[in-house]
Amino acid sequence: MEVRFFGVRGSIAVSGSRIGGNTACVEVTSQGHRLILDAGTGIRALGEQMMKEGPPQKATMFFSHLHWDHVQGFPFFTPAYLGSTELTMYGPGVNGEQELQSVLSKQMEPPNFPVPLSMMRSRMTFGSAVHGKTVETGPFRVTPINVPHPQGCLAYRVEADGHTFVYATDVELSRDELVPDVARFFEGADALCLDAQYTPDEYSGKIGIPKKGWGHSTMVDAAQVAKAVDARRLLLFHHDPAHNDDLVENMAEEARNHFFATEPAREGKRILFEAAANA
Numbered sequence: 001m002e003v004r005f006f007g008v009r010g011s012i013a014v015s016g017s018r019i020g021g022n023t024a025c026v027e028v029t030s031q032g033h034r035l036i037l038d039a040g041t042g043i044r045a046l047g048e049q050m051m052k053e054g055p056p057q058k059a060t061m062f063f064s065h066l067h068w069d070h071v072q073g074f075p076f077f078t079p080a081y082l083g084s085t086e087l088t089m090y091g092p093g094v095n096g097e098q099e100l101q102s103v104l105s106k107q108m109e110p111p112n113f114p115v116p117l118s119m120m121r122s123r124m125t126f127g128s129a130v131h132g133k134t135v136e137t138g139p140f141r142v143t144p145i146n147v148p149h150p151q152g153c154l155a156y157r158v159e160a161d162g163h164t165f166v167y168a169t170d171v172e173l174s175r176d177e178l179v180p181d182v183a184r185f186f187e188g189a190d191a192l193c194l195d196a197q198y199t200p201d202e203y204s205g206k207i208g209i210p211k212k213g214w215g216h217s218t219m220v221d222a223a224q225v226a227k228a229v230d231a232r233r234l235l236l237f238h239h240d241p242a243h244n245d246d247l248v249e250n251m252a253e254e255a256r257n258h259f260f261a262t263e264p265a266r267e268g269k270r271i272l273f274e275a276a277a278n279a
Contacts, residue, residue: 007042
């Protein structure tokens with residue numbers, strides 16, 4: 001199993017960042033199968049990479065939630081315009097099938113965009129990702145779980161080849177408020193990709209407007225949670241658009257005081273999990 005980051009920024013895309021300025025999009029591959037987690041602006045570059053591989057293309061997409069920074073790249077996802085492409089797409093929640101299709105369609109309607117969703121010739125199948133209900137696709141077991149965020153959000157536990165990757169963007173949590181169900185879901189992850197948008201001073205309002213209740217965590221909370229759930233590695237994710245590279249690096253350095261195996265998620269970063277002997 002391999003994880004590759006195509007978008008690591010939160011809220012809105014930015015330019016001039018070495019760490020990465022595109023909004024959320026993560027690719028997970030194994031044994032010739034591809035998962036795509038969220039369709040922020042980073043999915044455009046993923047689409048270009050897929051085009052270099054040549055048709056036909058097939059992918060299964062899981063959306064954490066439908067806020068704009070997690071869907072806004074989809075109109076620029078070139079493989080979706082090819083009739084040879086097959087996309088299975090899971091929207092979050094019991095009505096996720098209908099809601100995802102509606103959101104993707106509406107953002108491509110006038111006056112927002114000149115090309116409608118109907119111009120995408122790929123074979124799209126829509127489904128619903130439901131809390132606690134595992135989806136098996138190719139070598140992957142993908143399990144969603146509800147996490148605290150305004151209007152809701154799903155984290156995904158992806159298991160393949162004897163390893164586990166947890167994708168938990170847009171979640172507001174702390175070690176002290178970590179409920180047992182979420183702790184078990186994160187537990188023992190080989191890599192935990194976790195929201196860490198704010199510094200503690202930003203979150204509390206010592207700097208700027210208080211962010212409590214906005215649906216995002218601090219890097220210290222993320223590190224303390226990673227330690228509490230015995231994760232092997234922590235990727236800080238959903239970097240604030242107001243944070244430059246130096247600040248993101250400093251946040252990771254401070255987080256390492258709480259959980260040593262911490263680093264900021266970076267565009268282009270690859271994580272390769274070797275197949276376990278008993279996989």
